[in-house]
Amino acid sequence: xxxxxxxxxxxxxxxxxxxxxxxxxxxxxxxxxxxxxxxxxxxxxxxxxxxxxxxxxxxxxxxxxxxxxxxxxxxxxxxxxxxxxxxxxxxxxxxxxxxxxxxxxxxxxxxxxxxxxxxxxxxxxxxxxxxxxxxxxxxxxxxxxxxxxxxxxxxxxxxxxxxx
Amino acid sequence: xxxxxxxxxxxxxxxxxxxxxxxxxxxxxxxxxxxxxxxxxxxxxxxxxxxxxxxxxxxxxxxxxxxxxxxxxxxxxxxxxxxxxxxxxxxxxxxxxxxxxxxxxxxxxxxxxxxxxxxxxxxxxxxxxxxxxxxxxxxxxxxxxxxxxxxxxxxxxxxxxxxxxxxxxxxxxxxxxxxxxxxxxxxxxxxxxxxxxx
Numbered sequence: 453x454x455x456x457x458x459x460x461x462x463x464x465x466x467x468x469x470x471x472x473x474x475x476x477x478x479x480x481x482x483x484x485x486x487x488x489x490x491x492x493x494x495x496x497x498x499x500x501x502x503x504x505x506x507x508x509x510x511x512x513x514x515x516x517x518x519x520x521x522x523x524x525x526x527x528x529x530x531x532x533x534x535x536x537x538x539x540x541x542x543x544x545x546x547x548x549x550x551x552x553x554x555x556x557x558x559x560x561x562x563x564x565x566x567x568x569x570x571x572x573x574x575x576x577x578x579x580x581x582x583x584x585x586x587x588x589x590x591x592x593x594x595x596x597x598x599x600x601x602x603x604x605x606x607x608x609x610x611x612x613x614x615x616x
Numbered sequence: 617x618x619x620x621x622x623x624x625x626x627x628x629x630x631x632x633x634x635x636x637x638x639x640x641x642x643x644x645x646x647x648x649x650x651x652x653x654x655x656x657x658x659x660x661x662x663x664x665x666x667x668x669x670x671x672x673x674x675x676x677x678x679x680x681x682x683x684x685x686x687x688x689x690x691x692x693x694x695x696x697x698x699x700x701x702x703x704x705x706x707x708x709x710x711x712x713x714x715x716x717x718x719x720x721x722x723x724x725x726x727x728x729x730x731x732x733x734x735x736x737x738x739x740x741x742x743x744x745x746x747x748x749x750x751x752x753x754x755x756x757x758x759x760x761x762x763x764x765x766x767x768x769x770x771x772x773x774x775x776x777x778x779x780x781x782x783x784x785x786x787x788x789x790x791x792x793x794x795x796x797x798x799x800x801x802x803x804x805x806x807x808x809x810x811x812x813x814x
Contacts, residue, residue: 477732477735477736477765477769477770477772477773478735478736478773479772479773479775480736480739480742480743480773480774480775481739529718529721529722530635530661530688530702530704530718530719531633531634531635531702531722532633533630533631533632533633533700535630559630559631559700561633561692561700561702563659563661563688563690563702563704564659564692566661566662567659567660567661567690568659572661572662572663572664572685573661573662573663573664574663574664574665575664590630591630592630592631592632592633594632594633594634594635594721594722601634601724603805603808605632605634605699606724606801606804606805606808607805608695608696608698608699609634609695609699609701609724609801610798610801610802610805611695612693612694612695612696612699612701613653613693613695613701613794613797613798613801614794614798616653616693616790616794
């Protein structure tokens with residue numbers, strides 16, 4: 453079955469406009485580099501702006517006390533792996549932080565924390581930043597942007613997929 | 617900048633995460649492919665982009681904020697005790713391209729799922745990965761109703777170079793999806809510079 457995307461409420465609202473695509477393939481047109489990439493900041497609001505009602509953000513950003521970025525500019529991307537620091541005493545934390553700490557008993561990615569707690573990535577990033585700054589969790593960042601994974605990593609991935 | 621090997625190893629090792637992007641038009645089978653190979657039921661997360669803009673009229677620093685929310689589906693494959701592979705479905709619509717930059721950062725490679733009934737829906741994915749230099753393979757998802765096309769017809773329509781692998785696939789079949797991923801990672805390894813051997 454291939455219905456899960458269709459059932460989603462956010463985002464996946466329909467096929468791209470254009471020809472219906474039966475018969476001979478239309479050829480790929482020249483890349484539209486000069487048109488920007490639809491990023492709201494690149495050329496003012498894009499067609500996607502307004503997708504979510506603005507009100508939906510009030511509560512998530514309350515958790516971060518209005519902050520939209522982690523405190524010390526840490527590199528926390530979607531697949532940064534986080535684990536609770538073992539040597540820390542348990543201390544009183546607000547519920548969101550507690551929930552994150554529970555998930556971090558075993559190594560877990562930022563994206564998984566976001567999905568399992570149903571908190572947007574942006575918000576999880578800020579909350580995790582606080583926990584990193586306080587020494588409650590340790591992280592392992594994914595590979596730097598400019599470098600591909602090492603060959604031994606690639607080979608391990610290849611072997612792992614073959615074993616599936 | 618620390619090199620990869622001299623990265624500070626913590627007392628208890630934290631696994632390293634790598635990711636593969638699964639792109640393609642709406643309904644091309646991205647989530648289906650992810651589900652076929654993932655060890656967990658695919659999860660969904662949300663990214664919210666908030667852009668502040670200041671009005672010109674004096675309202676005492678009142679900001680106007682515009683927001684865009686995009687959902688991302690992803691699955692996970694534990695490779696070994698030190699490596700976890702994540703598969704992210706890339707949002708299909710052009711207006712979510714801001715998300716693609718983040719997805720592409722550090723990605724090992726990408727699978728472009730082509731739906732031969734609507735081949736044009738994967739054009740922008742091909743454009744994007746070519747431009748970003750992200751290695752990719754094209755997986756032609758066979759739908760029951762779709763006509764069989766030859767690889768070369770797809771290659772010509774997508775205007776991709778000969779070294780980009782094109783594989784026929786069925787996103788519902790685990791083995792088929794495994795083959796696609798094997799093809800991709802092999803392609804990535806082959807594309808690496810010889811000095812990186814070892």
